[in-house]
Amino acid sequence: MTLARDVTCLSEPFDLAVIGGGITGIQVAREAAGRGLRTVLLERNDFGAGTSAATSKLIHGGIRYLENRQFQVVRESLRERRILALGAPHLVEQRRFVMPAWRWSTPPTALLGAGVGLYSLLGFDSNRSAPDSLRIPLPRWLSRRQVLSAVPWIDPDGLQGGFAYHDTLNVHPERLLLAYARSAAADGAQLFNHMEVTGFIRDGSTVRGVTARDGLTGISYEVSAAAVVNAAGPWLDLVLRPSGAATKMSLLRSKGVHLLTPPVGGHSQVTDTVFARTRNGRHVIVTPWQHMSFIGPTDTAMAQHPDDLAASPEDVEQILGTVNDTMAPNARRMRADDVIDTTVGIRPLLVPDAGDPEGDDPDSQEAAADTYTASRGHEIYDHSSHGAGNLWSIGGGKWTTGRATAVAMVDRLLASSALGAAPQLPMSDSGFRSDRAPVWGAFDWAKDAEPFLREAVQIGAELGLDPAVRLHLARLYGTDYHRIFDLVRDRPDLAARVSMRAGRHDISAQVVHGIDAEGARTLADLLDRRLVIGTLGPVLAEEIRAVALVAGPLWGWDAARIDHEAVREDERRRARRMTWQPVPA
Ligand SMILES: Cc1cc2nc3c(=O)[nH]c(=O)nc-3n(C[C@H](O)[C@H](O)[C@H](O)COP(=O)(O)OP(=O)(O)OC[C@H]3O[C@@H](n4cnc5c(N)ncnc54)[C@H](O)[C@@H]3O)c2cc1C
Numbered sequence: 001m002t003l004a005r006d007v008t009c010l011s012e013p014f015d016l017a018v019i020g021g022g023i024t025g026i027q028v029a030r031e032a033a034g035r036g037l038r039t040v041l042l043e044r045n046d047f048g049a050g051t052s053a054a055t056s057k058l059i060h061g062g063i064r065y066l067e068n069r070q071f072q073v074v075r076e077s078l079r080e081r082r083i084l085a086l087g088a089p090h091l092v093e094q095r096r097f098v099m100p101a102w103r104w105s106t107p108p109t110a111l112l113g114a115g116v117g118l119y120s121l122l123g124f125d126s127n128r129s130a131p132d133s134l135r136i137p138l139p140r141w142l143s144r145r146q147v148l149s150a151v152p153w154i155d156p157d158g159l160q161g162g163f164a165y166h167d168t169l170n171v172h173p174e175r176l177l178l179a180y181a182r183s184a185a186a187d188g189a190q191l192f193n194h195m196e197v198t199g200f201i202r203d204g205s206t207v208r209g210v211t212a213r214d215g216l217t218g219i220s221y222e223v224s225a226a227a228v229v230n231a232a233g234p235w236l237d238l239v240l241r242p243s244g245a246a247t248k249m250s251l252l253r254s255k256g257v258h259l260l261t262p263p264v265g266g267h268s269q270v271t272d273t274v275f276a277r278t279r280n281g282r283h284v285i286v287t288p289w290q291h292m293s294f295i296g297p298t299d300t301a302m303a304q305h306p307d308d309l310a311a312s313p314e315d316v317e318q319i320l321g322t323v324n325d326t327m328a329p330n331a332r333r334m335r336a337d338d339v340i341d342t343t344v345g346i347r348p349l350l351v352p353d354a355g356d357p358e359g360d361d362p363d364s365q366e367a368a369a370d371t372y373t374a375s376r377g378h379e380i381y382d383h384s385s386h387g388a389g390n391l392w393s394i395g396g397g398k399w400t401t402g403r404a405t406a407v408a409m410v411d412r413l414l415a416s417s418a419l420g421a422a423p424q425l426p427m428s429d430s431g432f433r434s435d436r437a438p439v440w441g442a443f444d445w446a447k448d449a450e451p452f453l454r455e456a457v458q459i460g461a462e463l464g465l466d467p468a469v470r471l472h473l474a475r476l477y478g479t480d481y482h483r484i485f486d487l488v489r490d491r492p493d494l495a496a497r498v499s500m501r502a503g504r505h506d507i508s509a510q511v512v513h514g515i516d517a518e519g520a521r522t523l524a525d526l527l528d529r530r531l532v533i534g535t536l537g538p539v540l541a542e543e544i545r546a547v548a549l550v551a552g553p554l555w556g557w558d559a560a561r562i563d564h565e566a567v568r569e570d571e572r573r574r575a576r577r578m579t580w581q582p583v584p585a
Contacts, residue, residue, distance in 0.1 A: 001188075018231055025231035031434055040223060043195060044235075047519070051346055053528070053529065061119060081168055084170075084403070088438070099276070100147055102158040109161075142164050144156070153327050179478070191519070201222060206388075207391040226390065229391075236251055240393065259316060259340075272288075273285060290536060300315075347376075378401065476510075515551060523544060
């Protein structure tokens with residue numbers, strides 16, 4: 001089932017309308033549709049264009065949350081890590097993490113060790129049903145020499161050694177989110193991107209649906225639904241305004257930035273992710289990704305409107321300063337002009353509201369101001385006691401735990417009276433088990449992806465695609481690589497690469513597939529979330545044009561419109577870079 005739009009279905013009644021197509025909303029749609037609910041999802045921008053595209057690219061338990069005693073969040077996340085890794089092994093990759101321990105480390109080395117041990121214990125079932133290649137090894141202590149040999153740029157001064165433990169990488173979060181969206185569509189959900197929810201349809205104190213406006217055509221719709229779930233992440237409270245629903249919790253927005261740079265210290269052979277803490281207590285994660293380093297995150301409370309989000313030169317300086325503080329004196333320091341690109345997102349964190357009895361506690365208010373220690377758990381609000389029945393909101397959470405949040409949400413929904421005569425199937429009776437279902441495109445559940453990837457590289461040989469491109473396609477699309485190959489078979493011109501730069505393997509057929517099967521409606525949808533070229537650093541004007549030339553005719557654009565849209569997209573991307581790039585002296 002594709003993500004093609006059928007706006008005629010919007011006039012039919014739904015059991016559930018989901019607001020927001022980030023990982024939370026997509027997982028809710030998947031879970032609800034899988035359990036038989038007629039589900040529609042409305043996303044203002046593109047699927048996964050919000051916070052869900054700006055993560056640290058980790059499917060992880062969140063080892064540092066142990067310090068704040070968020071044991072439940074860590075346990076749930078580790079359980080979900082296993083489910084995601086077994087369900088999408090072509091897009092979730094195991095990684096060794098190295099946590100250096102210096103004599104001055106805080107927490108001290110012994111406590112770090114206890115944390116690593118506890119982390120492993122909380123993931124006690126990580127290897128259940130896992131093939132050998134996906135098994136998470138036990139953590140271990142690395143000697144000083146071993147740490148320096150694995151990560152030569154680490155500061156040796158006072159280094160005692162380090163802990164090695166394993167977590168997993170969300171290699172292309174945008175592609176994995178789309179795979180979940182396709183799974184939801186395959187189970188009957190209707191998903192609409194570029195469709196902004198503008199208000200609520202009410203019948204007294206009960207919400208009966210939403211009003212929405214197509215951002216590209218300007219056409220408005222009334223969508224009736226027995227229940228509405230607001231999964232708008234950092235926009236959660238803004239979406240609620242027209243409903244009149246108040247919550248007892250407020251949203252704390254925390255800005256998080258990452259940098260994409262050449263390999264730190266020039267050490268391109270490093271394969272481990274480094275989780276290091278500086279003397280001032282800041283932490284930095286340096287992940288080797290696509291032959292570059294992905295470094296971050298920042299964590300700063302954000303007072304502005306979430307639409308005004310942008311990385312700044314100060315964010316860049318903060319990350320560079322933190323990583324440089326962990327480097328050997330003779331290692332080449334990272335500078336602002338090393339930065340290839342930035343990503344920026346907002347953590348929608350939950351804090352007790354001043355109106356809430358808990359909120360009067362000075363300790364909790366202090367915690368509220370501290371985005372670093374705020375809970376990463378999710379909360380579900382039922383707005384019926386605020387005069388908006390059949391409306392729920394989901395706050396907080398992590399990418400990793402989106403599925404668990406969705407299960408809890410759909411359970412709540414089914415236990416309520418909102419759906420009336422709709423099928424009320426508990427998870428165990430519906431026959432649908434999202435914890436065991438492979439995601440759309442996965443080669444198989446709980447199987448090593450490598451043999452499938454090798455096969456893909458062999459069978460595409462006659463298409464004139466080089467092996468690196470074939471491997472790229474199999475990794476991104478899983479079983480759907482067949483569809484890309486079919487497109488190339490029918491139209492050999494679609495084998496053309498979008499870019500001739502090294503390390504860029506996207507081809508024109510992905511543009512066609514992105515529009516026909518994956519609901520892309522703008523050049524940014526294609527560049528940033530269907531192809532991967534937009535995530536690898538600045539896209540050249542001629543590369544944008546190459547994509548526009550393939551996409552334009554499919555969207556009914558004439559030559560002049562193709563030129564205009566390509567230029568506009570180039571300008572938009574340049575403007576985004578200007579927010580963080582240092583002004584030349
Ligand atoms: C810097 C950073 C690093 C992180 N790293 C990790 C990590 O490594 N691992 C991990 O598990 N988690 C991580 N997280 C947390 C994780 O990314 C978020 O918890 C998660 O992506 C939130 O998803 P969401 O769907 O709730 O929000 P979003 O992805 O923001 O989705 C909300 C959607 O609602 C849409 N929307 C808003 N208003 C409307 C409207 N009126 N109508 C329709 N749609 C609307 C928005 O366009 C948006 O797409 C990180 C977060 C940040 C910021």
